[in-house]
Amino acid sequence: MKVFQNGYSLNYHENRMEVKKMDNDVYSFALKTALNEIQNICPDIKKSLVFEEDGEIIAGGEDTSEKIIKRVRDSFNGIMEKADAIGSVEGIVLEGSKGRVNITGMNDLYLLTATSRNADMKYVNTVTRVLIPTILTLLEKINPAPLKNMSFEEAEEAEEAEETVVEETESEEALEPEALSPETPVNQLIIEDLGGLLVPSDTIRIDSEILSQWEDLYDGSEIEKVEVETFGGKTTQCKVKPIKDSKYKEKGIVRMPEKIQQDLEIKKGELVRIKPVVD
């Protein structure tokens, strides 16, 4: 875990950026894996991509080069920009002498598949139109935050914003030396129910490894409380203890009593951000 020497303002922005990047990475990775698996079980699919309405590529299967991604984005944008006359595009089928490209709208995304001429399209469609929507729905449930690959422009903007924050923070630091403190670490964890007769309703359980890392960061101070933040913006503070049950260990899980889940209007399977509270 990284320890920053700058003030809280910088740490906050870097945390947000890291969390966003992690969201994007998880989403892209899950979709990329799904696309690769689809190509494995359906060798007729030569290439596959998932992208948004604005042509922003979310994930590409293996062997899909940056050059192709850029050209697909440009071509698709070219059609989308002129498609108002027929309503927004729901699908495109391009037939060639050696193969075909299918672009299918699903949820708010588009799936592109390039197949060979003799591909069994019933099988291809069955696989793609069942698997991809299922995975998208699952990802949406796990992480309802806006999810996409960070574009180069966004990355540059984020970097510029970060640099501005650094400058501002540095000038603030000159005036306020007390702002120097370790970065407040944030972990994203998936909620798992915690119940039982003797279970306190104000205590959550997380991996002991995370607690140890936090304690190291705060010079051995024991972490007894945490702040839980939902993606809907709700927060609460509660006590924290390490997970005892080995089947929940090292799985990125936070075990949470029903009462806290109700207070935060969240439920099992959703993601929350958790950070230590140090007095």
Add this chain to the structure above:
Amino acid sequence: MGGKKKKKNVQETTTANEPIAVEEAVENNLRESLEEIKAYDGVIGYILRNSTSAAIDLKDPTKIIDYAILSSSALDASEILSEDFDLGNVNNIIVEGKNVKMLSLKVGANKVSVFMEKEVDCEKILKKIK
């Protein structure tokens, strides 16, 4: 049937020395086919163009420019996508919107786009054009 006779006559007289006339014959045949297609249930209209002329027949004339631009974009995109995904020669591209779908293809030097309601069978139209 008159159309078929016309085609035969033109081909007999132009194959060796007058390729331009053959192109004209292809265009004329296409126009005839498109006129028939336009009478199909659910067909909204068509655009036929080549380097020297264009014929547009749409039920809603206010959409001529929008449809023409979309047709051109789709055919351009089809060339690029075909090259990127190694699809060989482009046979056709179908763009399906919420309300309308468009079938575009090249026939010789002519670029054809047929606009229709979503329920219309594209295969039937393709057979008629080719």
